[in-house]
Amino acid sequence: DTGVSQDPRHKITKRGQNVTFRCDPISEHNRLYWYRQTLGQGPEFLTYFQNEAQLEKSRLLSDRFSAERPKGSFSTLEIQRTEQGDSAMYLCASSLDPHRYEQYFGPGTRLTVT
Amino acid sequence: AQTVTQSQPEMSVQEAETVTLSCTYDTSESNYYLFWYKQPPSRQMILVIRQEAYKQQNATENRFSVNFQKAAKSFSLKISDSQLGDTAMYFCAFLDPTGNQFYFGTGTSLTVIP
Numbered sequence A: 001d002t003g004v005s006q007d008p009r010h011k012i013t014k015r016g017q018n019v020t021f022r023c024d025p026i027s028e029h030n031r032l033y034w035y036r037q038t039l040g041q042g043p044e045f046l047t048y049f050q051n052e053a054q055l056e057k058s059r060l061l062s063d064r065f066s067a068e069r070p071k072g073s074f075s076t077l078e079i080q081r082t083e084q085g086d087s088a089m090y091l092c093a094s095s096l097d098p099h100r101y102e103q104y105f106g107p108g109t110r111l112t113v114t
Numbered sequence B: 001a002q003t004v005t006q007s008q009p010e011m012s013v014q015e016a017e018t019v020t021l022s023c024t025y026d027t028s029e030s031n032y033y034l035f036w037y038k039q040p041p042s043r044q045m046i047l048v049i050r051q052e053a054y055k056q057q058n059a060t061e062n063r064f065s066v067n068f069q070k071a072a073k074s075f076s077l078k079i080s081d082s083q084l085g086d087t088a089m090y091f092c093a094f095l096d097p098t099g100n101q102f103y104f105g106t107g108t109s110l111t112v113i114p
Helices: none
Strands: A006-008 A010-013 A019-024 A031-037 A044-050 A054-056 A065-070 A077-078 A088-097 A099-105 A109-113 B003-005 B010-014 B019-021 B024-026 B033-039 B044-054 B064-069 B074-079 B088-095 B102-103 B107-111
Touching: A006 A088, A010 A019, A019 A088, A019 A109, A031 A077, A044 A065, A044 B102, A077 A088, A099 B033, A099 B044, B003 B088, B003 B102, B010 B019, B019 B107, B024 B074, B033 B064, B033 B074, B044 B064, B044 B074, B074 B088
Parallel strands: A010 A109, B010 B107
Antiparallel strands: A006 A019, A019 A077, A031 A044, A031 A088, A044 A054, A065 A077, A088 A099, A088 A109, B003 B024, B019 B074, B033 B044, B033 B088, B064 B074, B088 B102, B088 B107
16 A cells, blocks of 8 residues: 555646646545645645545635545545635545544645646 | 644754654643644655543653643653654644544744754
8 A cells, every 4th residue: 555645746727727636545544634735834624525425624615626535435626716825735634444533644736826 | 613833933953862842722622632743845744643632641652752731731742862854844733532623733844953
């Protein structure tokens, strides 16, 4: 097992475009989390899945953001009509019940909106 | 809502010396988890150490140990025999009892000087 992977690692897009990121968790991890990290800040929780169900969403997740985990394995995070304020590192983490507090993080996708 | 405060944006330590990173938090919960994560430059977050709030004994992991003061809501990290590879951003994090959401501090950038 190679750990949590994320694709792409870097994305540069123009304001107004849509972008989609992918996260592949550690296999058999049933919980998957998305975080956003801006420069000089710690990660901020966006949303989490237990298997394919999205159980919690932060108020940071505006209606331009949508996340899916269709088969309880990989997840995608889509941002529509990107804004410059969306520029950040988007981190994915996974964990396995009952040790859900042991979250393993991926390398992140760095998004730059120009 | 939970908050995590790291009041030391930057710190440095001589190789082989000991350094302590501070963290305070605010919560009304009685049972929770606390963590220190390490984020090396351009690399992914790595769990350094965790502490369960119901445990009075301070956690230790090799050169890393914590000083957990539940009443004071303080959770400091001590790194002994500092090594060059310890250079990284260190984040203190709080996990609520549901295990669903992390709250991170703003981080402390630690530089180990040879």
